Amino acid sequence: MKSVAPPPAVRCPICDAAVPWTAESRWKPFCSERCKLIDLGQWADEKYRVPVQEQEPEGESRQ
Numbered sequence: 001m002k003s004v005a006p007p008p009a010v011r012c013p014i015c016d017a018a019v020p021w022t023a024e025s026r027w028k029p030f031c032s033e034r035c036k037l038i039d040l041g042q043w044a045d046e047k048y049r050v051p052v053q054e055q056e057p058e059g060e061s062r063q
Contacts, residue, residue, distance in 0.1 A: 014038050 009018045010028070014035035019028050030036040042048055 007020045007022045009020050011017070012019050012031040012035050013029060015031060017031040019025055019031050021028060027033055027036050030039065
């Protein structure tokens with residue numbers, strides 16, 4: 001008889017709860033809709049930012 005390994009788990013980015021990585025985990029990688037909405041609110045409030053390096057458009061040079 002083979003033993004079935006438990007599904008891999010990830011940590012909820014908001015509350016750090018373990019979330020099984022399965023099709024039944026509706027809100028993955030979050031543990032709940034509440035944590036998902038908290039994360040969305042943080043993006044909307046600009047608490048998260050993606051770093052950007054400004055670049056000159058190709059074909060244009062400053063003189």
